[in-house]
Amino acid sequence: MASALETLCGQVVGAGKLHMLGIYMQRSCIITCITALLLTPIYIFVSPILQILRQDKHISEVAGKYSLWVIPQLYAYALNFPVQKFLQSQSKVWVMTIISLVAVALHGLLNWVFLSKLQYGLLGAAIAGNISWWFLVVAQTIYVVGGYFPLAWTGFSMLAFRSLASFVKLSLASGIMLCLELWYYTAVILMVGSLKNPEIAVDAVSIWLDIYSSSFTGIILMNLQSWALMIALGFNASVSVRVSNELGAGDAKAAKFSVLINVFTSTAMGILFTAVVAATTREFPKIFTNQKEVITETSKLGYYLAATVFLNSIQPVLYGVAVGAGWQFFIAILNIVSYYALGLPIGALLGYKLKLGARGIWIGMLIGCLIQTVLLHFIIIRADWRKEALKAEIRMRTLGGPSESLEARSEPNGVDRPRS
Structure with missing residues (x-):
């Protein structure tokens, strides 16, 4: 749902209409968060859904547990992808790369702690993923709203709710x-x-x-x-x-x-x-x-x-x-x-x-x-x-x-x- 921004943000940047970028990003965040809310029941009922699809019972049960633990990541995706497209459309890829490298390093450390040291198994992997994804979202959002884009980000606007x-x-x-x-x-x-x-x-x-x-x-x-x-x-x-x-x-x-x-x-x-x-x-x-x-x-x-x-x-x-x-x-x-x-x-x-x-x-x-x-x-x-x-x-x-x-x-x- 956020990939619409790849078309819209890229084209308004090319046209020099940077004032619309922040509005498009906010509008997309509204849409993706609502989408995440609608998808949450699927995460909750993964196990019975897989069994209805005639999947192995053991695999279905493990997948069902894991899907419950990673629900926080679903909402991280909802915010991450619009922000990511906002940055990509302006070719701000090196800052994204640096943030991603830090997130990967953090993710590796957390996996080592929760999986290797604490032996939490899939639960540990889910916790590590939740923390890593939300770190990525928060870091990128701070970069966007921190004054580095005075033309593209002018603050939260009610225009985001128009032409939805x-x-x-x-x-x-x-x-x-x-x-x-x-x-x-x-x-x-x-x-x-x-x-x-x-x-x-x-x-x-x-x-x-x-x-x-x-x-x-x-x-x-x-x-x-x-x-x-x-x-x-x-x-x-x-x-x-x-x-x-x-x-x-x-x-x-x-x-x-x-x-x-x-x-x-x-x-x-x-x-x-x-x-x-x-x-x-x-x-x-x-x-x-x-x-x-x-x-x-x-x-x-x-x-x-x-x-x-x-x-x-x-x-x-x-x-x-x-x-x-x-x-x-x-x-x-x-x-x-x-x-x-x-x-x-x-x-x-x-x-x-x-x-x-x-x-x-x-x-x-x-x-x-x-x-x-x-x-x-x-x-x-x-x-x-x-x-x-x-x-x-x-x-x-x-x-x-x-x-x-x-x-x-x-x-x-x-x-x-x-x-x-």
């Missing part, structure tokens, strides 16, 4: 787009959980597969896919900011150039990671586990992981382009077609009907990713960036609202920033 309907519309499109993406990988885990020997199968797939929820809850699941994906997500943020900035400024050529540079660089990094994974499929599982059954099962999926790493080095960048340009609703439809109409049914057919197990489910996931990546490439190649720049201008007028923009300009420091 239009803002919610784009937020919903963004949320649906990303949820369809994340739920696709979660559905793969659920499908694997229904196979024979679910604990071994889930362990194997979890080592290779990027489990988004693991990074968001603060458990350090050091799986390979996460390592490779983090690089691509950096390019995702970069291209989203650059494309939205340039479209907001009306510079179609610069937007197109940013797309080409980011896609080329991320693809080169993906080729490197793919080669590393393909060459070490038998060795990397040993970093994560010493169980022979899990190592054997994981090694079987090694080459499929290599293909996934390559696709995921390109796909997040294309996603970033789509978000920067404001194509969220269209990408949501594309996700439904490539993932849910094709990827998951093919995976179910191969995994269950043809008895290929986790390997068949993964092949189905790969097919869905490949179809989506190819279609995104085709769309971006055919895009008319001049028209997209005009759409950005219309979007800023529509979501900002003429009366709202005038009031914002009358507030202290509410002046346009000249574009360098």
Whole structure:
């Protein structure tokens, strides 16, 4: 729901209308906090929900306990992501990096204390995650409201409660787009959980597969896919900011150039990671586990992981382009077609009907990713960036609202920033 800010904040920065940034951030915080409140019952009832989905009883019970303990993190996310987008849109990434490094160091220390020394297990991991996430949120918020952004942050404003309907519309499109993406990988885990020997199968797939929820809850699941994906997500943020900035400024050529540079660089990094994974499929599982059954099962999926790493080095960048340009609703439809109409049914057919197990489910996931990546490439190649720049201008007028923009300009420091 907060990813709408990637489009809006980036475009208003490009247009030099910094007076709207703080209002957009506050508006997004309202929406994400309400969303967190609506999601809380799901955290409370995780265990029965998983059992209804025919997951292993023991796994469901452990997941249910952990989800209760990490509810504070849900509200940390609700505040973190709008603040993060506020900073990213202005390219204030080094301060964010420093804060994140301190948070990671704190997280490591807390995990050592609660897990290694006090032996609190999953409860200790949850406590460490709660503290680390709230430290991150508080530190970034202090930086935003501490006077470092006199043009973008002019204090709390009642304008944040205006035009919420239009803002919610784009937020919903963004949320649906990303949820369809994340739920696709979660559905793969659920499908694997229904196979024979679910604990071994889930362990194997979890080592290779990027489990988004693991990074968001603060458990350090050091799986390979996460390592490779983090690089691509950096390019995702970069291209989203650059494309939205340039479209907001009306510079179609610069937007197109940013797309080409980011896609080329991320693809080169993906080729490197793919080669590393393909060459070490038998060795990397040993970093994560010493169980022979899990190592054997994981090694079987090694080459499929290599293909996934390559696709995921390109796909997040294309996603970033789509978000920067404001194509969220269209990408949501594309996700439904490539993932849910094709990827998951093919995976179910191969995994269950043809008895290929986790390997068949993964092949189905790969097919869905490949179809989506190819279609995104085709769309971006055919895009008319001049028209997209005009759409950005219309979007800023529509979501900002003429009366709202005038009031914002009358507030202290509410002046346009000249574009360098």
